[in-house]
Amino acid sequence: MNPALQGLLTIIVGVGGCVGYFYFSNQLLDRVIFPARGPNAGVNINRANQVRPWLFLFPAIFALGLYLAYPVVETLRLSLTDRVAGGGYDWVGLANYTQMFNEPKFWEAMRNNMLWLIVVPAAATAFGLLAAQLTDRIAWGNVAKSLIFMPMAISFVGASVIWKLVYDSRPAGQDQIGVLNAVWMAFEPGLWSTIVLRILPALLIVGFAAAVAYGAWLLAKPIIERDDRGPGMLAAGLRGAVALLFVWLIWESVSTLPGLLTSELPYGEPQNWLTISFWNNFFLMVVLIWIQTGFAMVILSAALRGIPEETVEAAIIDGAGPFDLFFRIKVPQIMGTILVVWTTITILVLKIFDIVFAMTNGQWETQVLANYMYDKLFRANDWGVGSAGAMVIMLLVTPILVWNVYNARKEMR
Amino acid sequence: MADLKLTKIVKAYGDVEVLHGIDLDIKRGEFIVFVGPSGCGKSTLLRTIAGLERITGGTMEIDGRVVNDIPPSERGIAMVFQTYALYPHMTVYDNMAFGMRLAKKSKQEIDERVKSAASILQLEPYLNRLPKALSGGQRQRVAIGRAICRDPKVFLFDEPLSNLDAALRVATRIEIAKLNESMPDTTMIYVTHDQIEAMTLADRIVVLRDGYVEQVGPPMELYHRPANLFVAQFIGSPAMNIMESVVTAASSSEVAVDVEGGGKAVVPIAGAPSLKGHPVKLGVRPEDLRIAGEGEQTIVSGKLDIAEALGEVTLLYVNVEGHEEPILAKLSGYVDIERGSEIHLTADAGDLHLFDGDGQSMLVEAERKQAA
Numbered sequence: 065m066n067p068a069l070q071g072l073l074t075i076i077v078g079v080g081g082c083v084g085y086f087y088f089s090n091q092l093l094d095r096v097i098f099p100a101r102g103p104n105a106g107v108n109i110n111r112a113n114q115v116r117p118w119l120f121l122f123p124a125i126f127a128l129g130l131y132l133a134y135p136v137v138e139t140l141r142l143s144l145t146d147r148v149a150g151g152g153y154d155w156v157g158l159a160n161y162t163q164m165f166n167e168p169k170f171w172e173a174m175r176n177n178m179l180w181l182i183v184v185p186a187a188a189t190a191f192g193l194l195a196a197q198l199t200d201r202i203a204w205g206n207v208a209k210s211l212i213f214m215p216m217a218i219s220f221v222g223a224s225v226i227w228k229l230v231y232d233s234r235p236a237g238q239d240q241i242g243v244l245n246a247v248w249m250a251f252e253p254g255l256w257s258t259i260v261l262r263i264l265p266a267l268l269i270v271g272f273a274a275a276v277a278y279g280a281w282l283l284a285k286p287i288i289e290r291d292d293r294g295p296g297m298l299a300a301g302l303r304g305a306v307a308l309l310f311v312w313l314i315w316e317s318v319s320t321l322p323g324l325l326t327s328e329l330p331y332g333e334p335q336n337w338l339t340i341s342f343w344n345n346f347f348l349m350v351v352l353i354w355i356q357t358g359f360a361m362v363i364l365s366a367a368l369r370g371i372p373e374e375t376v377e378a379a380i381i382d383g384a385g386p387f388d389l390f391f392r393i394k395v396p397q398i399m400g401t402i403l404v405v406w407t408t409i410t411i412l413v414l415k416i417f418d419i420v421f422a423m424t425n426g427q428w429e430t431q432v433l434a435n436y437m438y439d440k441l442f443r444a445n446d447w448g449v450g451s452a453g454a455m456v457i458m459l460l461v462t463p464i465l466v467w468n469v470y471n472a473r474k475e476m477r
Numbered sequence: 478m479a480d481l482k483l484t485k486i487v488k489a490y491g492d493v494e495v496l497h498g499i500d501l502d503i504k505r506g507e508f509i510v511f512v513g514p515s516g517c518g519k520s521t522l523l524r525t526i527a528g529l530e531r532i533t534g535g536t537m538e539i540d541g542r543v544v545n546d547i548p549p550s551e552r553g554i555a556m557v558f559q560t561y562a563l564y565p566h567m568t569v570y571d572n573m574a575f576g577m578r579l580a581k582k583s584k585q586e587i588d589e590r591v592k593s594a595a596s597i598l599q600l601e602p603y604l605n606r607l608p609k610a611l612s613g614g615q616r617q618r619v620a621i622g623r624a625i626c627r628d629p630k631v632f633l634f635d636e637p638l639s640n641l642d643a644a645l646r647v648a649t650r651i652e653i654a655k656l657n658e659s660m661p662d663t664t665m666i667y668v669t670h671d672q673i674e675a676m677t678l679a680d681r682i683v684v685l686r687d688g689y690v691e692q693v694g695p696p697m698e699l700y701h702r703p704a705n706l707f708v709a710q711f712i713g714s715p716a717m718n719i720m721e722s723v724v725t726a727a728s729s730s731e732v733a734v735d736v737e738g739g740g741k742a743v744v745p746i747a748g749a750p751s752l753k754g755h756p757v758k759l760g761v762r763p764e765d766l767r768i769a770g771e772g773e774q775t776i777v778s779g780k781l782d783i784a785e786a787l788g789e790v791t792l793l794y795v796n797v798e799g800h801e802e803p804i805l806a807k808l809s810g811y812v813d814i815e816r817g818s819e820i821h822l823t824a825d826a827g828d829l830h831l832f833d834g835d836g837q838s839m840l841v842e843a844e845r846k847q848a849a
């Protein structure tokens with residue numbers, strides 16, 4: 065049979081099966097099991113209504129159990145066992161985990177995942193917010209929005225192919241087909257390249273550090289001032305921890321400045337961008353940011369439109385300029401949505417696999433946890449360590465997921 | 478010098494003009510109420526004064542300074558919105574302090590002003606609360622407090638009471654009246670579609686219709702001498718009865734008319750144009766009508782359709798021949814009349830209003846002509 069026909073048939077059978085299940089099981093409940101007739105009609109109606117939610121939820125619960133809950137338990141079991149030659153398995157306790165923790169490749173993956181975790185959600189949310197605010201007020205805003213949203217429609221692997229072309233390099237002397245190298249080759253030592261390659265990035269880094277410092281100060285202020293309206297001990301501790309993390313970020317970013325300003329730049333040589341270790345992580349992150357900015361923009365733009373216009377007008381009368389309006393009136397009002405977007409992207413980032421797999425396959429120090437797990441499980445055929453990797457990812461995702469759901473539910477109220 | 482002077486203010490959204498050349502002189506300390514049916518442009522006019530809408534034409538002066546191009550925050554105004562428009566993420570204190578913080582006022586001054594506004598409005602216990610933890614009335618008081626903190630020359634209110642329930646509305650209305658008394662130098666402009674709010678609060682009322690000013694004057698002037706049919710019917714509740722009439726005689730001091738349904742009336746108007754034989758409209762408020770005594774001239778008579786006794790007054794709905802809607806009479810006390818019985822109504826000559834073919838009050842027109 066033609067695959068297209070097959071697909072169509074599958075859809076018809078699938079959808080028809082669902083409709084059929086709900087319709088006939090409902091009929092069965094109302095007509096046969098608890099008929100609304102006879103002496104027990106009233107009781108039967110109540111009983112049927114108590115059973116109905118479970119009846120309708122059953123397919124979803126069953127599928128989730130089969131495809132989600134069972135694999136989790138099974139993965140946990142596998143991570144505690146080792147394959148025995150000739151079939152069967154042995155319980156080995158935490159040996160797989162110890163083995164994994166002793167591998168530098170695992171820690172490389174952890175570090176890279178943390179980098180992704182900090183950079184991608186922040187950048188995607190920030191760009192999304194910026195795009196949402198800027199496109200809301202202009203005539204061709206909707207066209208711009210569609211363009212920014214479009215990468216969402218591209219699969220991660222497709223996006224990776226596109227960006228691989230951007231980062232492509234040809235030997236010197238040939239035409240560069242990669243945009244980045246084409247631009248790079250245009251630079252020569254001189255004033256302009258100093259401005260564009262040293263001063264501009266330095267300013268960006270200083271700006272970033274300043275923004276983070278402001279954030280850290282905002283977080284630390286209630287603790288330092290001992291504001292009695294401030295939060296309790298736990299919240300204070302949390303604020304302190306995040307503030308310390310911010311201080312670390314400031315140090316990390318500022319400490320790159322001397323190198324940036326003094327290093328020798330290899331002008332005129334095409335670069336293999338994806339092999340420049342450490343920085344190549346960022347080249348990969350760009351792909352995901354490119355995709356996720358559209359998502360953040362769409363959600364945040366809806367949130368921005370939900371802000372009561374009067375609060376903005378009241379602030380204008382109070383003398384707020386565009387920046388005060390944005391940062392002190394609008395952003396705080398959509399903080400809940402920003403958090404939901406942020407955590408949603410965070411979860412996605414923790415599971416990131418396709419982009420790394422398609423672009424570097426974890427070489428040149430770009431390994432991430434999901435690709436590490438895949439490596440162990442399907443290439444080294446070591447189901448024990450592979451499953452242990454999977455469990456680590458799950459452990460990292462769960463708290464953020466819980467928090468995300470909590471925030472999303474708060475938003476809906 | 479007028480504190481607020483509007484000259485030929487025009488506002489258009491694209492091709493649609495919603496304000497058609499509004500002229501207004503408002504003196505310092507006055508309480509002005511814009512009133513009119515929904516969609517007549519009250520809010521738009523208020524927002525042009527606030528500077529939230531740019532005017533398309535005309536000039537706006539505050540304290541003699543043209544403010545056409547001055548941003549809202551520098552006009553010396555404060556505004557209270559219908560939906561309160563409190564900043565939901567800020568405490569009551571921060572809501573009131575926000576404007577002063579932007580203006581880089583000292584912490585001490587901010588604290589003093591917030592505290593004093595809070596004490597005027599009895600908000601002290603709530604200063605650390607978020608708006609969502611306040612009742613509607615309290616939120617509205619915070620919005621007013623935020624406006625007070627700006628120490629404005631002109632206070633703008635856009636239907637501030639319409640989101641409150643009936644009892645709170647009366648209480649808050651009285652509070653606003655008191656606030657006005659305690660700030661004699663502050664001009665207040667208040668938008669409402671509720672004529673009771675307009676009558677009770679205003680020094681002067683501006684009646685708007687479809688972007689035109691219909692009449693400006695103190696509440697009692699609007700009630701006793703409406704300049705046209707629209708104002709006559711808009712001010713006062715229940716609305717004024719309007720009856721088709723024909724002028725039968727006009728002297729230098731009186732106009733005599735035949736009223737539809739067979740009645741007659743003589744209206745004292747000095748210097749009215751002789752419109753003998755012309756159709757005019759006779760207006761009389763329900764509360765000015767009374768049952769005609771023996772030998773008294775009937776203005777309107779008909780069959781009683783229904784009587785509603787409310788205790789302190791009785792409303793009579795009288796079907797008059799040739800008149801579509803029943804004529805309404807509001808008699809004080811309890812009046813016991815059988816349904817369907819013939820009723821003869823009359824009123825004092827001084828309480829009658831005559832409107833010419835264009836709907837303009839003949840009395841007001843005649844006086845204007847004499848003054849000119």
Ligand SMILES: Nc1ncnc2c1ncn2[C@@H]1O[C@H](COP(=O)(O)OP(=O)(O)O)[C@@H](O)[C@H]1O
Binds near residue numbers: 493495513516517522
């Ligand atoms: N932003 C706008 N764009 C187009 N028309 C508007 C706008 N705002 C108000 N209008 C129109 O102006 C007229 C007056 O509105 P408004 O001042 O809000 O009336 P109201 O007296 O009820 O406060 C209405 O007909 C309304 O449709």
Ligand SMILES: [Mg+2]
Binds near residue numbers: 519520521636
């Ligand atoms: Mg309005």
